[in-house]
Amino acid sequence: MPRIPEYQYHSAWRQPGAAFRGPTMLDKATKYVLPPLDLLARFYLGGIFIYAAWGKILDPYSFALSIATYQMLPTHVINLMAMVLPWLELVTGILLVVGTLTRPAVLLVNGMMVVFIYAIWSAVSRGLDLGSCGCFASEEAAAEISMGTVWRDVWWLLIGIFILLVRERSRWGLTRLWEWNQERKWRAKAAEDG
């Protein structure tokens, strides 16, 4: 029986040591369905983060004011947060889209989402009338803050968790492209050596 390369099928679904009888439905699903789903999710979440970061980088004062409106952080921390958070959003967003260092990036994204959810939920439950959540700089994207905003962020967190759970070998992106290239070179070399 020919050796099945490890990268080709997802042995996680099979019992260790079990005989290989061709790819199962789950193997096919993980090979053909997960990567495009993961790509879609990454583009969606990464795009949101890049879009959200851009306006905040251009106008840090407005973002600092948005943070202050939540009345959760001491004044001396607000500016530092307004400087760093947009860059964190931008970098993680770009990493998600290009598909390299995806897991560290999505860990940070999920961490941010948890903080955002808590902040918005806290503001809504305290009855703070913030106008908008300050998530996006542009006026048209600034929806009125409500429990709907919390649920929207929960949805994004769920997408983040999905991306975190997808295995690296099922991920279409720069890292996988580089690995494919390495494998191609290795096979060419192996064929050359006989």
Next chain:
Amino acid sequence: MKERTYMARLVRDGMRAGYLLAACFLVGVLFNYFRGEGIPLVATGDYQVFVPCPETESEAGKVSLDEVGPDDSISFPKDATLVDARSEEGYAGGHIPGAVNLPYDELDGVDAEAVTELAARVRVGRVIVYCDGWEEEEDPAARYDHPPSEYLADELKSAGIERVTSLTGGLGEYVKRGGALEVGGE
């Protein structure tokens, strides 16, 4: 190649996330430093957060010291409950004898339970609310259009207390007319 366990990979990715965070921290601070219109690293003053004042359904009236008692001997009606709308510290520092403290915060409004309790207690009597008292033209930069006692009086009226008024001039006017103060908590 040796397969890493899930936990080992998570720890490795967590550390990478930490490096990313540190890098973003540096980039953010440096970018802000070198850009023209950056913000200071630490805010020099409090941010002016504009939050709409709590809205009330009813509007209470006003009463001046001339109406509640003669100038030289200020005496409030016997059935009147005096409510001090200032902070607990302000109340402890000196208040009109017999007044109860119901601190009113311009942002958070007033403790709903305390209002209900007061409403139950003064069902038949009248309530006079006072605060420090200030003239509107004294502080043109003031964020609020009315003294806190007026807002609190409106809230109490909305809570069902019929005969509620706010004291014009507040404690300032009371002291100016030689009114006695009581020091200490409730």
